[in-house]
Amino acid sequence: MKKIFALLTLWLLAGCTGKPMPVIQDFNLDNYLGTWYEIARIDNRFESGLTEVTAQYRRQGDGVQVINRGFSAQSSEWKQAIGKARFVGSANEGRLEVSFFGPFYGDYQILAATKSEDGRYRTALVAGNDLDYLWLLSRERAPAEDELTLFKDKIRSLGIEPDGLVWLSHSPAM
Secondary structure: OHHHHHHHHHHHHHOOOOOOOOOOOOOOHHHOOEEEEEEEEOOOHHHOOEEEEEEEEEEEOOEEEEEEEEEEOOOOEEEEEEEEEEEOOOOOOOEEEEEEEOOEEEEEEEEEEEEOOOOOEEEEEEEOOOOOOEEEEEOOOOOOHHHHHHHHHHHHHOOOOHHHOEEOOOOOOO
16 A cells, blocks of 8 residues: 555656746745645545645755655555655755655645744645645644635635635644
């Protein structure tokens, strides 16, 4: 199952090529590292049916290790894919590429983000190189309503209706 999840993730990434979009500037990787909860996404094959989806980013050598994890209600199993990320161009720009399989990379563009008082990124809107793939990520399992409203407005400004996204919920921390 892990191999299937990784292959489906690769399939997604292979399809994420196109015209680069504007991304956040003055990006600070250290403030992005850690665990993120997937709040919403455009439905895609490799995550179809997954709930409780998280992404964890941590430094590994000169790059970043990426661990994506989600629960499949259909198989009653946790699915996990481990990959790596690297910058495309400047490290001050929210434009990276991610690979879950060998030399194949897909685009990871951070279109918008908010920060906490401590400077860490709190919520982020991420896309591939086009808007066929879009994720809303948060440090919180359930972001504040004003934060959601801000990002729903941003999603609408991209020509996407937020109600058409897959909205996830996360179990309380134990």
